[in-house]
Each structure stands twice: as C-alpha cells, then as structure tokens.
Amino acid sequence: MKAVLILSRLWFWQKAPKSSVAFSMPAQPTGAALSSRPLLQFEDRQHPVEYHMKEAKTLKHKADATPDKVGKAFNYLDAAMSFVESGIAMETDPQTPKSAYTMFAETLDLIRFILKLKGSVNPSAPATDKDFTVLCMRGLSLLQMAMFRYKREAALKYSRTLTDHFKSSLKSAAQAPSPCVSKSTGTPSPMSPMPSPASTTSSGPGSNHSSGVGAGTVSTVAIPQVIQQVASSYVNITALFLSAHDIWEQADELAHKGSGLLSELDLALGPLSLTSTMSSLVRHTRQGLQWLRLDTREAQ
Amino acid sequence: MKAVLILSRLWFWQKAPKSSVAFSMPAQPTGAALSSRPLLQFEDRQHPVEYHMKEAKTLKHKADATPDKVGKAFNYLDAAMSFVESGIAMETDPQTPKSAYTMFAETLDLIRFILKLKGSVNPSAPATDKDFTVLCMRGLSLLQMAMFRYKREAALKYSRTLTDHFKSSLKSAAQAPSPCVSKSTGTPSPMSPMPSPASTTSSGPGSNHSSGVGAGTVSTVAIPQVIQQVASSYVNITALFLSAHDIWEQADELAHKGSGLLSELDLALGPLSLTSTMSSLVRHTRQGLQWLRLDTREAQ
Numbered sequence: 188m189k190a191v192l193i194l195s196r197l198w199f200w201q202k203a204p205k206s207s208v209a210f211s212m213p214a215q216p217t218g219a220a221l222s223s224r225p226l227l228q229f230e231d232r233q234h235p236v237e238y239h240m241k242e243a244k245t246l247k248h249k250a251d252a253t254p255d256k257v258g259k260a261f262n263y264l265d266a267a268m269s270f271v272e273s274g275i276a277m278e279t280d281p282q283t284p285k286s287a288y289t290m291f292a293e294t295l296d297l298i299r300f301i302l303k304l305k306g307s308v309n310p311s312a313p314a315t316d317k318d319f320t321v322l323c324m325r326g327l328s329l330l331q332m333a334m335f336r337y338k339r340e341a342a343l344k345y346s347r348t349l350t351d352h353f354k355s356s357l358k359s360a361a362q363a364p365s366p367c368v369s370k371s372t373g374t375p376s377p378m379s380p381m382p383s384p385a386s387t388t389s390s391g392p393g394s395n396h397s398s399g400v401g402a403g404t405v406s407t408v409a410i411p412q413v414i415q416q417v418a419s420s421y422v423n424i425t426a427l428f429l430s431a432h433d434i435w436e437q438a439d440e441l442a443h444k445g446s447g448l449l450s451e452l453d454l455a456l457g458p459l460s461l462t463s464t465m466s467s468l469v470r471h472t473r474q475g476l477q478w479l480r481l482d483t484r485e486a487q
Numbered sequence: 488m489k490a491v492l493i494l495s496r497l498w499f500w501q502k503a504p505k506s507s508v509a510f511s512m513p514a515q516p517t518g519a520a521l522s523s524r525p526l527l528q529f530e531d532r533q534h535p536v537e538y539h540m541k542e543a544k545t546l547k548h549k550a551d552a553t554p555d556k557v558g559k560a561f562n563y564l565d566a567a568m569s570f571v572e573s574g575i576a577m578e579t580d581p582q583t584p585k586s587a588y589t590m591f592a593e594t595l596d597l598i599r600f601i602l603k604l605k606g607s608v609n610p611s612a613p614a615t616d617k618d619f620t621v622l623c624m625r626g627l628s629l630l631q632m633a634m635f636r637y638k639r640e641a642a643l644k645y646s647r648t649l650t651d652h653f654k655s656s657l658k659s660a661a662q663a664p665s666p667c668v669s670k671s672t673g674t675p676s677p678m679s680p681m682p683s684p685a686s687t688t689s690s691g692p693g694s695n696h697s698s699g700v701g702a703g704t705v706s707t708v709a710i711p712q713v714i715q716q717v718a719s720s721y722v723n724i725t726a727l728f729l730s731a732h733d734i735w736e737q738a739d740e741l742a743h744k745g746s747g748l749l750s751e752l753d754l755a756l757g758p759l760s761l762t763s764t765m766s767s768l769v770r771h772t773r774q775g776l777q778w779l780r781l782d783t784r785e786a787q
Contacts, residue, residue, distance in 0.1 A: 339732070342729055343729055353715070408711075411706070415708050428732075429643055432639070461761045
C-alpha cells in the first residue's frame with residue numbers, strides 16, 4: 188500500500204512539466220534513509236537577483252490565476268520562497284546591499300496575505316491544512332528573525348543607552364526605590380537562597396514587571412528627546428523578535444495537530460530552528476509544499 | 488585504534504564509582520547508530536526539588552575541592568546542571584511556583600563564574616577547551632531564554648503600550664516627521680518596488696535607527712512616569728533575549744573551532760536550538776561533559 192503510494196508520487200513527478208527543481212537524493216545524506224518520500228534536489232549554485240525575481244513573478248502570476256483556494260495559497264507560498272531567494276541573492280550583491288531587508292519585509296506581508304486568504308485554522312479542516320499553516324507561520328517567524336538580525340547591533344547599542352539612562356534617572360529620582368536590597372553580592376551560587384525558597388519570590392528580577400506600574404500614576408518625567416527616539420526604535424526592532432518567538436511557539440503547538448508530514452520533513456532535512464538561515468527556510472518550505480501537493484492530490 | 492579508544496572509555500566507566508547516570512542506549516534511537524561513543528542513559532522519572540538540590544550541593548562541594556582548573560570547571564558545570572534540574576522540578580512543584588526563575592538566574596551567575604575561572608578562550612588551547620566553552624555559552628544562552636519566557640507575556644503587553652505611546656506622541660509633536668510616506672498601502676507584493684531596488688533603500692523600517700538619533704539634540708520631552716517604568720522593565724526583559732541570541736551566535740562560531748565532539752553530540756541527541764527546553768540543555772551538557780572527561784583523560 189505504502190509502496191503504491193510512493194510509486195504514484197514518482198509517476199506524478201515523471202509526468203509533471205519541467206520544473207526548476209528535480210527530485211533525487213537529499214542534501215543531507217543522514218536524513219535520506221529516514222524518509223521514504225521523494226526528495227527535491229536543491230541547487231548549490233547561486234543565481235543572480237534577476238533570475239529569482241523573474242521566477243518569483245512567474246509563480247505569483249500563476250497563483251493569481253489559480254482558481255481553487257488551496258492551490259492558490261500553495262502557489263503564493265512558492266512565489267514567496269522565490270522572493271526570499273531574491274533577498275538572499277541581494278545580500279551578496281554589492282549593488283543592492285540594503286534591499287534584502289525590504290524584500291524580506293515585503294515577503295512577510297505576502298505570507299500574511301496568504302494566511303488571510305486561507306482563513307483561520309478550522310479544527311475540522313484536514314490535517315494537511317494545519318501543515319500548510321505551520322509552513323507559513325515558520326516563514327513569518329524566520330523572516331522576522333532575518334529582519335531582526337539586520338538591526339541587532341543597533342538594538343544592542345540602544346539597549347545599553349537606555350539601561351544607562353534608566354539607571355541614572357532612577358538614581359536621581361527623589362523617591363528612588365531599592366530594587367536590589369535582597370540581592371546577594373557574594374560569590375555566585377544558587378545554593379544560598381535555597382533553605383527557604385519562598386523568601387525569594389518577592390525579590391529579584393521576577394518582580395520587575397509588577398513594581399510600580401500601577402494605575403493612577405499621573406506624574407510625568409522629562410526625558411531627553413533623543414532617548415524617546417532611541418526607545419521608539421528599540422521597541423520597533425525588538426517587536427520583530429517578540430513576534431518571531433511568539434509565532435514560532437504557536438507553530439510548534441499547531442504542528443502536533445498536523446498529518447505527521449512536518450516530522451518527516453525534520454527527519455529528512457534536519458529540523459528548522461529560530462536561528463535557521465533563509466536558505467534552510469526555502470528548502471524546508473519547498474520540500475513541504477511538494478509533499479503537501481502530492482498528499483492533497485491523492486486525497487481528492 | 489578507534490576500537491581501543493572506545494574500549495578504554497568503557498573500562499573507565501565500569502571502574503568509575505556509582506554515578507546517578509548510567510550509560511546505555513540513548514533516548515533517541517535514530518542517533519544511536521550515528522555515534523560510536525558511549526551514551527548516558529537519562530532517567531525519565533522526575534525527582535523532587537530536594538533530590539536535585541542535594542545532588543547539586545554535593546557536586547558543587549566536589550568542584551570546590553577539585554585542585555586542577557579544568558576538572559574544577561567541569562565539576563562546576565555538572566553542579567550547574569543539577570541546579571537547572573532543581574529549577575525544572577520547581578516549575579512543576581506547586582509549593583515553589585516562582586523560584587524556578589530565581590534558580591535559573593543564579594545558575595546563570597554560576598556559569599558566568601565558570602567562564603571567568605577558566606579564563607578567555609586561547610587560540611592555542613586544545614580544541615576540547617573550545618568545546619567546553621561552547622557548552623557553557625549554550626547554557627548561558629538557554630538559561631536567559633528560559634528567563635525571558637517567564638516575562639514574555641509582560642514584554643508583549645509592554646511592547647503594545649509603548650508602541651501606542653510613541654505613536655500618539657509622534658502625532659502630537661510639532662515637528663512630526665512622516666516616516667511612512669513611501670510605504671505602499673496596496674496589496675502586499677514584493678514586486679512593486681523592484682524595478683528600481685535602490686529607490687527603496689532610504690525608506691521603510693531599514694532607516695529606523697538612523698532617523699533623528701543624532702548628536703547635539705538637547706531638547707527634552709515630558710512622558711508619563713508610568714511609561715518610563717514600563718520602558719525600563721521592557722528593556723530589562725528584552726535584554727535577556729538580545730544577550731541569549733548574541734551568545735548563541737558566538738557559540739555557533741566557536742563550535743567550528745572545536746574538536747568535532749559537538750557535532751557528534753548533535754547527531755546523537757539531536758541539535759539544540761534557541762527554543763530548546765531546559766531538559767534538553769541538561770542532557771546535552773551532561774553528555775558533552777562525559778565525552779570531554781574521557782577525551783581529556785586520554786590526552787593526559
């Protein structure tokens with residue numbers, strides 16, 4: 188039964204029109220033995236930006252013209268991956284050093300559009316619908332991580348500037364609290380507070396977010412305008428990471444409700460993580476799309 | 488030669504005093520075939536907090552009494568992992584719901600102490616020295632991620648509060664800039680700006696961190712005190728992630744200069760990532776420590 192399934196997949200690919208990817212052995216030989224599904228062969232050679240842009244446009248036009256909603260969503264995600272490849276090519280092209288960020292930002296919007304088009308995840312929808320949503324969510328997450336990496340140095344600098352500002356402004360405040368009273372200054376050892384663990388719950392960084400941020404505080408403080416601008420930029424940059432991390436965890440949760448295709452993908456290509464490269468994202472998504480296309484065709 | 492090496496390792500473990508971990512087949516059978524090294528067997532059963540605390544104290548006292556610097560550092564990292572296990576046990580113990588954060592924070596200090604004790608990475612030091620430093624750095628990184636997860640909900644809330652504040656304060660400012668003039672509001676497509684990619688480089692979020700944050704700006708703005716407090720807490724929480732991500736990437740870079748032990752570890756146990764659990768960190772670190780002990784004993 189399983190063999191017939193695989194054969195029908197092979198047959199489909201032999202009959203399929205010439206594609207930019209061929210299937211063969213995977214890049215990571217360790218995974219090959221662990222999956223019985225057909226594997227795409229990815230080219231190691233890097234193409235120029237124009238090549239990927241042309242492919243992306245073709246795939247997007249194909250998606251625009253696809254009548255059924257599922258096929259349309261699949262094709263848009265395929266197009267999104269070519270836009271990501273354009274971004275990757277831009278990163279190494281000296282002519283377009285700053286455009287990769289913009290390309291990733293706009294691909295992010297395209298994937299958000301796909302998710303909107305597809306509609307929210309219906310608990311009664313087929314498991315492959317959840318697999319597809321997870322692929323999109325991982326794309327959203329990793330694109331935001333890629334954008335975050337462009338701004339990380341700035342964020343680290345701003346973090347220091349803001350920490351210094353808050354430290355000195357706390358020092359000079361009339362009603363300065365002493366948040367560190369109970370913090371030990373001796374040699375580090377988790378042992379010291381342990382005879383009575385309950386005594387540490389109301390001190391330390393754990394209480395950061397509840398200290399003084401109460402309602403009804405109407406007093407204002409004057410801060411340098413430059414600090415306000417740094418804080419605003421800092422919030423924008425770190426929002427990329429917060430969102431990436433949040434979506435990543437949601438995707439991991441949803442993955443458990445999928446068809447099992449995503450675990451096979453992890454076995455065959457190695458798992459994706461929050462620090463995966465854009466190239467790994469493209470490989471994973473393309474391979475996942477190929478399998479999803481085969482599985483949804485068989486289900487019809 | 489390889490067989491002799493493995494046999495000598497087996498011999499060492501048979502002669503070694505009774506340990507809390509025995510070596511046998513790994514938890515993940517897929518990795519077993521890929522590593523010829525001995526693998527620790529980890530218990531699935533969870534022990535109470537006190538059990539891990541007792542073990543942690545014993546290991547720490549052993550480290551305190553170890554004369555040679557390398558062995559001392561190894562033993563301290565072993566102790567740190569038992570403190571992490573205490574933290575994990577605290578998370579499920581209803582009596583100590585808040586102490587896990589403190590335990591992780593203090594274990595972080597202990598690992599920083601180990602790195603200080605060991606001294607900075609010397610390019611001429613043995614490759615196993617780099618392996619050990621990577622294990623410590625991954626511990627630092629993942630402990631900060633665990634602490635960040637405790638505060639993530641607060642960070643998301645603060646992010647929204649601050650974004651709203653900056654938005655309304657920008658609107659009301661007399662010299663309000665228009666940072667979004669060039670942003671398209673139509674359907675999302677990375678294609679639109681592409682005929683002339685260079686035209687997009689000076690707009691969009693990419694220019695966030697350079698807009699107006701110049702020197703010489705001395706004017707001040709009044710902000711509600713509560714916003715200052717929220718901003719201060721937000722910077723503290725996000726600093727955990729920024730540092731975790733930064734250390735993670737440094738560790739990945741240093742891992743390439745190691746002995747190859749870390750790649751074997753990834754193959755045998757599955758790779759760690761920024762979103763790995765504390766339990767995975769303990770398994771990785773303990774297994775890495777076992778192999779490092781065997782390798783450094785053989786080198787002597």
